[in-house]
Amino acid sequence: MNQPEQSSILYGRKITVECPATVANLVCGFDILGMALKDPQDLIEMSVSDQPGIRISHADGYDLPTDPAQNVAGAALLDLMQGVEESVGFDLTITKLIKPGSGLGSSAASSAGAVVAANQLLGNRFSQKDLVRFAMAGEKVASGVKHADNIAPCIMGGITLIRSIFPLDIIQLSAPPMYVTVVHPQIEVRTSDARQILRKEVLLKDAIRQWGNIAGLVAGFLQKDYDLIGRSLEDVIIEPVRSILIPGFDEVKKASREAGALGGGISGSGPSIFMLSREAATAQNISVIMKDVYDSLGIDSKIYVTTLNNEGATIRNLT
Incomplete structure (x- = not known):
């Protein structure tokens, strides 16, 4: 610059x-x-x-x-x-x-x-x-x-x-218009702690799959291809380890995808979880799902429905 x-x-x-x-x-x-x-x-x-x-x-x-x-x-x-x-x-x-x-x-x-x-x-x-x-x-x-x-x-x-x-x-x-639904369960995950539990080495087959997802996600954004964005929102290296620190993660992710989310996962090091949607109505429905999951677990949560x-x-x- x-x-x-x-x-x-x-x-x-x-x-x-x-x-x-x-x-x-x-x-x-x-x-x-x-x-x-x-x-x-x-x-x-x-x-x-x-x-x-x-x-x-x-x-x-x-x-x-x-x-x-x-x-x-x-x-x-x-x-x-x-x-x-x-x-x-x-x-x-x-x-x-x-x-x-x-x-x-x-x-x-x-x-x-x-x-x-x-x-x-x-x-x-x-x-x-x-x-x-x-x-x-x-x-x-x-x-x-x-x-x-x-x-x-x-x-x-x-x-x-x-x-x-x-x-x-x-x-x-550049990216197509998207809605973002975020749930912040009122627990704390320190970034330094979330880094310490990560594996120092990964299998080559996992690295190859991850590289494909990163390339696919970037291409999906640039081509405004929602389906490609959704297929590429997969993490086989970090999420399987960090998600154990976040109660309700698997339930939120599964239910959100079933409700029409493109996909999503852990925001940063957590505990917040984000989901991307093509439509505002889908994003709002996902916010209800997120709240229901954490209400059922007895964990207070803060929900945001927003955009880029x-x-x-x-x-x-x-x-």
């Missing part, structure tokens, strides 16, 4: 950025595919000053760290500030509507939203690829790994393919 033209720093101005939830992996694309959602979204309010440092406050009940080095947004800003010659500081307030540990890219929303807001206040001096790279520092704080499958769609919108991390190579994919967010993190206002 070409470097945007640099302009003056907006001292004394306040910006509010909406930071979308994301679904990472998209079943078969572990660490390389991600999708931004219209709902839910976090909010970040930020101002820039000539007083150095990063000052973080929270307007929610999650009691997240305010030390910049221990906060995902702070870590992302620290990485960004290494590329800023001027002596500047940031004051930000984070309102999290994406619950931490939900598997819906909560840490990515904070990391990405922070660098998008900072870049605007700094006169848009960084490219989208730069912002993804900065925000990945926040993901390392959250999970111990610099992955971009949540960060890239959160910043760029839509569906993204991470061809490579080092060097960073991101491809934005093709804009990514966006500026709500600048005052």
